[in-house]
Amino acid sequence: MTQIVITVGIMSSISGVLALMLTLANQYIANYGECTITINQDKEFVVEGGSTLLSTLNEQELFLPSACGGKGTCGLCKCAIHEGAGPVLPTETSFLTEEDKEKNIRLSCQVKVKSDMQLGIPEDLLNARKYEAVVESIKELTDTIRFLRIKITDNQEIDFIPGQYVQLLAPPYPGNPEEVFRAYSLASSSSEKDSIELIIGYVEEGLVTTYVHQFLEEGDQVSFNGPFGDFYLQKDSDTEIVLIAVGTGLAPIRSILYQMKEESIDRKTTFFFGAKTEKDLVLADEMREFEEILPNFSYKPVLSRLKDDDPWEGDRGRVTDSIEKYIDDAENKEAYLCGSPVMIESAVEKLKEKGFTDEVIFYDEFG
Amino acid sequence: MEINPLVIFMASIFTNNMILANFLGMCSFIAVSKEIKTAWGLGQAVTFVLTGTSILNYLIYHHILVPYDLEYLRFIVFIILIAAFVQLVEMIVERYVPTLYYSLGIFLPLITVNCAILGVSLFMVIRDYNLIQSAFFGLGSGIGWALAIVALAGIRQKIKSAPVPQGLEGPGITLIIIGLMALAFIGFSGIANVQ
Structure with missing residues (x-):
């Protein structure tokens, strides 16, 4: 009996002394106050x-x-x-x-x-915040591009400048054990404070795009934070605006067009939108509507993968070909580019040939 | 027979090197020997922990466990003492040498279960060392461990640019290097032999 008491007593006191020592260390060494x-x-x-x-x-x-x-x-x-x-x-x-x-x-x-x-x-x-929201609707714009409308549910309002982006959180899903954030440009009007719209293309093996395209359904809870980014319309100038985008790069441009409509900005604007075929011209109807609402706006899609006998009457080639064709010089112009790094690089090169300087070229690269 | 503590000290560095003679503490030895700088950092930490724990374990064993006939508790007592000591070292390193803390990563807390450290405490009991001998044994084993890991890291840094056969890259070639180093250390065996 005494043996047991002694054993337990000694073990406890040794552990007790060590615990005391570590607690003191924690107080004085690991405490940064x-x-x-x-x-x-x-x-x-x-x-x-x-x-x-x-x-x-x-x-x-x-x-x-x-x-x-x-x-x-x-x-x-x-x-x-x-x-x-x-x-x-x-x-x-x-x-x-x-x-x-x-x-x-x-x-x-x-x-x-x-x-x-x-x-x-x-x-x-510093203005970025975290939002809880729910997916209100999902539209398939093409086989690989989804349009999400997301409603904020935690009574917050989002205040952003058209052109900025948010980070959407993908929770763990089969095949991806960890939470990940990815950035997507806001495609909606900044006057809508209680919901956002995103245009998300499918990227093979992309962690969040896989989640959005294969797992996300209407009514699902999502969370995102933002807004971030310094890509937006320079409002204190009144130059002509050249908008250039390919694929999902349309998203921030759409938001900027809403802004021009709501704030009645009537600067002369040309939007070159590159796609492969006619069915890849996402939201083309909306763009035509903008053409009617905004008197100085023109939408110039350009298609790169058409067969020679295709009845398409618009421009053919890449956005760089359209720059070559429609833009004579850089005088009194600002360019806003949005899309893949490859497109941005070649378009910037083309714009510089036309005399654009770094100060009037703004871009948002989708990595 | 009373062995001179200095002999124990030299023996634990060269002839009875914890890694190269006893093959204890291999895990971090292989994992943290890619760069001399981090290897040296871990070597110092191990040396410090070894010296500290061999002294503290000696005191606890001979002044608490032996008088109460509780020698059979020595494993658990040694281990919790080592764990507490490592925790303390971790706090100190994190506070005062953050760069070392980050480069050691998980291997700093893993010193807790580095068998070289428990090995030293147990050898000290088995070989019936006194306090001074234990202290020198702990310090010597630590220095020996540090010496071995820094030497290995040096060799591994050199070998980075060598055309190692694909199947042997990484741990494979490292184990072979360790074997060759152990052979080389056998050359010291005539200097002092303490068992």
């Missing part, structure tokens, strides 16, 4: 130190873009940390360019909050 985070030398808040900057900011309802969910694999959650970040970590180096390092750019999912911090975050990111 309250830290003050200052953003853009303006906003300040006090947080409990110890977690990563990304999750700390999330708790403060500040959403930096992040596609991998804080695992340090996507490199999207970059932000400038001017003070309090400590040395660059090995997990960050592959995402930071020399220029980033000079500007104190770090990956916020890797840096832990251990002291007071001075951050630099672009203003438009």
Whole structure:
């Protein structure tokens, strides 16, 4: 009997002493206390130190873009940390360019909050919030492009500039065990504050596009955060507008057209939209309607994969051919491009040949 | 016979090297030996933990377990003490050397179950060392482990540019290197032999 009591007593006291020691260590070594985070030398808040900057900011309802969910694999959650970040970590180096390092750019999912911090975050990111919503309707625009209308259900309103994007969350589904975020441009009018519309193309093995195309149904709960992005109409100028898009790049352009309609912007506007065949001209009817509503707007689709005997009477070729054909010079013009990196690259090259400078070319690259 | 602690110290580095003579602690030895810098960091951490735990385990064993006839509890006691000690080291490293903390990753907490560490505490009991001998044994084993992992990392860095046959890349060639290193360390066996 005594033997049992002694054994238990000694084991307990050894464990007790160790537990006490670790608790003290936790109090004095691992406790980073309250830290003050200052953003853009303006906003300040006090947080409990110890977690990563990304999750700390999330708790403060500040959403930096992040596609991998804080695992340090996507490199999207970059932000400038001017003070309090400590040395660059090995997990960050592959995402930071020399220029980033000079500007104190770090990956916020890797840096832990251990002291007071001075951050630099672009203003438009500060407006991003998280929304709970439900899929109101799904339309198949083509075999590979879906049009989603999503209604916000948590009594929030979304305030965005046409051209910006949101990040849609795909929950785990068969074949993908983890939550992932991907960015999609808002296609709806910014005056609609309680719902959004997205145009999502299917990408083979794309994690979120697979979810949207194979698993998502009307009535499903979804969540997204945003708005993000600096692609939007420059409102303080009154030049001609050249819009160029292919495929789902139509989305932000559609939003911008709504904006022009609602704000009665009657700058001369030409929209070159590239597609393969006539059935890939998504939302062509809407574009023709815009042509009627907006007096100075013209829609110029261009098709690249037509047979020679096809009755199509419009332009043939690629969007770069249309630039060549319709644009004489860069005088008094601004260009807005949206689509795949390959298209953007060749179109920008073409525009530069015509005399466009970097200052008047705006683009949103769909990676 | 009382063995000179310095002899134990030298023996545990060279002739009775934890890895190359006893093959204990292989897991992190293979996993964290890609770069000299991280290998050296883990080597230091292991050395620190080994020295600390061999002293603390000695004190607990001889001053608490032996007087109460509880020697049979030594496995569980040694293990929780090692675990608590590693936890403490982890907190310290995270706070003061964050770069090392991130490059060691999961292998820092895994020192807890590094069998070299439990091995040292158990050898110390079996061989009936006194406190000073145990301390030198722990320190020596740690340095020996660190020396071996840094040497291995050095070789692996060199071999990166060598045309290793495809099937042997990574752990395969590493095991062969470790075997050759162990053979080389047999060359020390005449210096001091302590069992």
